[in-house]
Amino acid sequence: MAGVDLSYAIGLEPAEAVRYFESKGYQLGFRWQDVAAEAHARAFTVAGVMKVDVLQDIRAVLADSLKSGKTFEQFKDDLIPTLKKKGWFGHGDVVDDGTGEIQGRRLTPRRLDTIFRTNMQSSYMAGRFATQMAQVDTRPWWEYVAILDNRTRPAHAALHGCVYRYDDPFWAVFYPPCGYRCRCRVRTRPFGYRDSDNPPTSAGRLEEIEQPVGRDGKTQPAIAYKSPITGKRVLPDPGFGFNPGLAWQRPFTPPPMGTLPRSVPSGASVPLPRPARIARSSMPAGLPESAYADAFLRTFGANANHPVTFNDATGEAMPINAWLFRDHANQPVSGAARPDAQIVAQAINEPDEIWLSWAQLDNQWTLRRRYLKTFETEAGEWGVAIADFGKNGWVSSSSTFPAETGTDDSRAAYLDTLRGQFLRYRKRDD
Known part of the structure; x- marks a missing residue:
């Protein structure tokens, strides 16, 4: 792609593409199949990268490349030194030296090329979609345009010339890109291009099928289009089949559990952790909030004048200091301690489980980490402590229940309501 100016080649204002790209949060997935197609449009992801800081590095360089119109070679030159420094460039898996946990798969030049092309094209197409949506009053007909040469995939060539209204369900699935390195686009047509009284429709031509993904024989649901010319079913490449612009513009709603990467088999339950034995679940009420804050900090060897950096059970670095309980004006936040x-603090220091979840804040998806710890007091109470962290802040809570008011099944069901969407860590029972 050296020397190619995508904003010129695709023909739209780069500002829309940049706005789409910068709206993305972060999404973790070990394989591309682990991340649902529409999540790609709403959250930045790189298959195989399970470290948020590495995702941030890649995203930052891509954003700069998009804004500045940089080539792939320039993108590589900017990113590879950082990846090498962090041990993420080359072949093979990245393994935590301390725990032996696989944190992801290293990035090769070929994978960087795929990352660059796919994100750039999806961003530009989302911007193009926004521009075309602004013109639907005068140009409501959309036409699928493929580059018809010897490199065009048959499925993409079969879609060439399809014309439907902008709001036809066809475009929710087949708005380009329809695969890696897809060169297709959508051309708008004026109001009189088709008969409005008898408009063409994809009704009856879209059907759900099971599409193979990967080499292990697994399938996932996908929407296929039955060509009126050949009668054959065509569908986007695995991992696509979504409209990046439509998914971006749609009002943000929390994604269903099924669209996020799973760390346990679908339908499987996570066992109830063995509770930690503690003297009591809380300190005496009525103490100054500073006393509660100090007790929290002491758990990590910190105090109000001595901050520390704590590495949690997954190796994630967390700043532990008095600012956790203060606002930007350095004033104590009432109720924070x-x-x-x-x-x-024990839930963070020695959690039973760490979960990742998505939350929508200020119209952006943010990735949050939730620490869970179960405990049992000397008085026989059973309880759960939670700490939930994200870039926009943190919250915590705890709940206790009398020993006689619960079974293991009811406690497990309650714990399920508190868990997140991706199990990042689980403490091994001795």
Whole structure:
């Protein structure tokens, strides 16, 4: 792609593409199949990269490349030194030296090329979609245009010339790109291009099928289009089949569990952790909030004047300091430090489970980490402590229940309501 100016080649204002790209949060997935297609449009992802800081590095360089119109060679030159420094460039898996956990798959020049092309094209196409949507009053007909040469995939060539209204369900699935390195685009047509009283429609031509993904024989649901010319079914390449612009513009709603990467088999339950034995679940009520904050900090060897950097059970670095309980004006935040501060700190320091979840804040998806710890007091109470962290802040809570008011099944069901969407860590029972 050296020397190619995508904004000129595709013909739209780069500002829309940049706005789409920068709207993305972060999505973790070990394989591309682990991340649902529409999630690609709403969250930045690189298959095989399970470290948020590495995703941030890649995203930052891609954003700069998009804004500046850089070539792939320039993108590589900017990113590879950082990847090498962090041990993420080359072949093979990245393994944590301390835990032996596989954190992802290293990035090769070929994979960087795929990352660059796919993200650039999806961004530009989302921008193009926004521009075309602004013109639907005068140009409501959209035509699928493929580059008809010896490199065009048959499925993409079969879609060439399809004309439907902008709001036809066809475009929710087949708006380009329809695969890696797809060169297709959509051309708008004026109001009188088709008969509005008898408009062409994809009704009856779209059907759900099972599409093979990967080499292990697994399938996933996908939408196929039955060509009126050949009668054959065509569908986007695996991992596509979504409209990046439509998914971006749609009002943000939390994605269903089925669209996020799974760390446990579908339908499987996570066992109830063995609770930690503690003297009591909270400190005495009525103490100054500074006493609760100090107790929290002491768990990590910190105090109000001595901050520390704590590495959690997955190796994620967390700053532990008095600012956790203060606002930007360095004033204590009322209610931030509570009597349960010690057990909340223990949930972070020695969690039973760490979950990743998505939350929508300020019209952007943000990735949050949730720490869970179950405990049992000397009085026989059973409880759960939670700490939930994201770039926009953190919250915590704890709940306790009398020993006689619960079974293992009811406790497991309650814990399921508190868990996140991706199990990042689980403490091994001794």
